[in-house]
Amino acid sequence: MWRVRFRERQEWQFFANLPRAGRPLAASWWALVGLRAVLPPVFAVTTGLVIGAVQGRSSTTGPLVAMGLVFVALQVSAPLHQTVSESLGHRVSAWLYDDLTASCVDPPGIGHLEDPTLAGDITVAREFDSGHHGPPMEVNLPFIATGLIDLGTGVASAVVLLGYAWWAPLALVTAWGATHWLLRESAVWKDRNTDVVREASLHAEYAFRLAVDPPPAKELRVFGLADWSLERFAQRRRQLFDLQQAATRLRERSLALSVVLVTAANVGVLAALAHDASSGAVPLGRAVVYAQVAVGASLIAFGGLNWALDGAAAPVAAVLRLRTTAREAGRLSRLGTESAAGRPSAEIRFRDVSFAYPRTDRQVLRGLDLTIPAGSSLAIVGQNGAGKTTLAKLLCRLYDPTGGAIEVDGTDLRDLDVVEWRSRVAAVFQDFTRFELSLRENVAPLGAPDDDVLAALAAAGADHLAPLDTVLSTQYAGGLDLSGGEWQRVALARAVCAVRRGAGVVLLDEPTAQLDVRGEAQIFRRLLEATRGVTTILVSHRFSTVRHVDRICVVEDGRVAELGSHAELMSLGGRYRTMFELQAQRFDLTADEEGVEYDVLR
Numbered sequence: 001m002w003r004v005r006f007r008e009r010q011e012w013q014f015f016a017n018l019p020r021a022g023r024p025l026a027a028s029w030w031a032l033v034g035l036r037a038v039l040p041p042v043f044a045v046t047t048g049l050v051i052g053a054v055q056g057r058s059s060t061t062g063p064l065v066a067m068g069l070v071f072v073a074l075q076v077s078a079p080l081h082q083t084v085s086e087s088l089g090h091r092v093s094a095w096l097y098d099d100l101t102a103s104c105v106d107p108p109g110i111g112h113l114e115d116p117t118l119a120g121d122i123t124v125a126r127e128f129d130s131g132h133h134g135p136p137m138e139v140n141l142p143f144i145a146t147g148l149i150d151l152g153t154g155v156a157s158a159v160v161l162l163g164y165a166w167w168a169p170l171a172l173v174t175a176w177g178a179t180h181w182l183l184r185e186s187a188v189w190k191d192r193n194t195d196v197v198r199e200a201s202l203h204a205e206y207a208f209r210l211a212v213d214p215p216p217a218k219e220l221r222v223f224g225l226a227d228w229s230l231e232r233f234a235q236r237r238r239q240l241f242d243l244q245q246a247a248t249r250l251r252e253r254s255l256a257l258s259v260v261l262v263t264a265a266n267v268g269v270l271a272a273l274a275h276d277a278s279s280g281a282v283p284l285g286r287a288v289v290y291a292q293v294a295v296g297a298s299l300i301a302f303g304g305l306n307w308a309l310d311g312a313a314a315p316v317a318a319v320l321r322l323r324t325t326a327r328e329a330g331r332l333s334r335l336g337t338e339s340a341a342g343r344p345s346a347e348i349r350f351r352d353v354s355f356a357y358p359r360t361d362r363q364v365l366r367g368l369d370l371t372i373p374a375g376s377s378l379a380i381v382g383q384n385g386a387g388k389t390t391l392a393k394l395l396c397r398l399y400d401p402t403g404g405a406i407e408v409d410g411t412d413l414r415d416l417d418v419v420e421w422r423s424r425v426a427a428v429f430q431d432f433t434r435f436e437l438s439l440r441e442n443v444a445p446l447g448a449p450d451d452d453v454l455a456a457l458a459a460a461g462a463d464h465l466a467p468l469d470t471v472l473s474t475q476y477a478g479g480l481d482l483s484g485g486e487w488q489r490v491a492l493a494r495a496v497c498a499v500r501r502g503a504g505v506v507l508l509d510e511p512t513a514q515l516d517v518r519g520e521a522q523i524f525r526r527l528l529e530a531t532r533g534v535t536t537i538l539v540s541h542r543f544s545t546v547r548h549v550d551r552i553c554v555v556e557d558g559r560v561a562e563l564g565s566h567a568e569l570m571s572l573g574g575r576y577r578t579m580f581e582l583q584a585q586r587f588d589l590t591a592d593e594e595g596v597e598y599d600v601l602r
C-alpha cells in the first residue's frame, strides 16, 4: 500500500523518469550528487587528521595531501555538476515536450484538444518550459542538485558524528528532519491543480501569445489592445504568484516549533561536545571534526530542495497524467478494422444521428437522417450554429456520434479502419491550417509528384502564386505570405491533390468564403470538374455556389429540414427558398467574357 502511494508521489515520478533524459547523463548527475555530498564531511575528517598530526608531532604530509586532494575535488566537482545539471534539465524539458506533443497528437479524436479542462492542464504542464510561476527545468535541476547534495552532506555528517556519541546524530537528524514535516506545506503547492490556477495559466498564456504571435498583431494595434494584453499578462501572472504564495505561506506555529526543536538539539549536542573537549575526554582534533559535522548536519534542514523539487516535479507529473487523460478524452468508441478501400461505392448514410459535444448538454444533432449517394455532390446549408461543421467532423471521425450511426456502404463508420478511412477523405475546413511550410508541402503534406501538385494548384486557380519551394510564411528566409483568398486556394488545392491521390470523399466547409465573386464562380466550377465522380459535401452560406450541386440539404434544429435539388427546393417554397431569395435580392447574376456566371451586389 505505502509502496503504491510512494510511487504515485510526484517526487518519485520525477526521479524515476530522469533516466529517460539520457541514462549516462542521469547516472553522472547522481554520481556527482553522491560525491559532492560526502566531500565536506571527508574534508572535515582530513582537517581533524592534520590537527591531530600537529598535536601528536607526527608527520603532517599524508593528512595535508589528503586534505588538498579533497579540496581540489570540491572545487572541480561544483562547476562540472552545474554543467551536467543544466544539460540534464534541457534534456528533461525535451522529453517532456516529446511526451506532451505525443499526448496531444496520438489520440485519434480531437475531444482532448477542445476540452476546456484539458486545455488548462496542457498549459499547466507546459510550466516546465514557460516558467510563468517558477523557474524552467534547466534552472531548477541545478537547484535540486544543490538541495540533494546538502541533504546528503547533512546525512554523511551525521554518520561521522556517530563516532562521538550515538545520541548526538539522532538528536540532530530528528530535529532537522522534523522541519521537513513541519514546514512542508510552505513548499508544496498542494492545490495547484484547481480551476482557478488552470484558468489563470490559460489567460496568462493566451495574453502572451496575443502579444508575440503575428496573426493578432493587427487587431492588437488597431484596437489599441497592446497595453491591455500586457496588463492582462502581468495581472494573471501576479495572480498565479499570489495563489502560490497564499498556498505556501510559512505558518507561524510550525516555524516556532521548528526553531525550538532545532535550538534544543544543537545546544544539547554542542554543549556536550564542548564539555567533553574541555575535560579532555575528546581530543582536540576529533572535537574540531565533530563540531564541524554537527554544524554540517544542519544541511538536512528543510529548504531549497523542497521548493525546487515541487516546481519541477509538478509539471512532470502533469505531463505524465495527461498521457492518460488526453488519451481518454480523445478516444474514439472503437478503432475499426474493416477495410475502407474504395469506399464509399454505394452511399454514406447518417442514420438517426445525435451528437452533443463532451461536457455539454446541448444536442447539436438530434436524430438526423441523411443519405448521400456515392459520387454525388451535396450541399449542406443552415443557420450559424446549426451543426454543419459538426456533421463534417463526425464524417471525418474526429468524434463519434452519441446516438445513431454513420454508415458507409452499410458498414458502421466505427468498424472501418480509421486511418484508412481518413485517407479516403479530403477536407477543407472553415479554419483550415496555413502550414508554415513550402507551397508544395501545403498542397501535399505527405508528398506527391509535382505533376499532381501543379494540376491541383491549377484547379484551385493558385498556379501563379509562387514557385513550389517557397515557404508560405514571412518568418522564414525567402518566405512569402499570401492573402486570405490565396490561402484558401492553396487549401482547396490540398483537397484536389488528395482526390488525385485517391480520396473518395471531399468535404468543403465554406471553401470559397474568402474568394472574390468572380474567383468563387470560376474556382467552384473547376473544383466540381476536378472532383467529378467523387462524393462531395459542401457546407456553404453562398447560395450562388450551393445551387450548382446535385442536392441540397437544409439542417435545422439538429435534423434535415429539407432535401432536394435547387429546382425542387425552390418549387417547395420552404426554408431554402426563403434563404435563397433573401440573398438573391442583394445580387444580380452576371456573366463574364468567358461565359462564367457570378453574382454581383446590387
Ligand SMILES: Nc1ncnc2c1ncn2[C@@H]1O[C@H](COP(=O)(O)OP(=O)(O)OP(=O)(O)O)[C@@H](O)[C@H]1O
Pocket (backbone or CB within 6 Å): 114, 357, 358, 360, 364, 382, 383, 384, 385, 386, 387, 388, 389, 390, 391, 430
Ligand atoms: N468543440 C466544441 N465544443 C462545444 N460546443 C461546440 C464545439 N464546436 C461547436 N460547438 C457548438 O456546436 C454548435 C454547432 O456548431 P457548428 O460549428 O457545427 O455550426 P455550423 O452550422 O457549422 O455554424 P457556422 O455556419 O457558423 O459555421 C454550435 O452551437 C457551437 O457552439
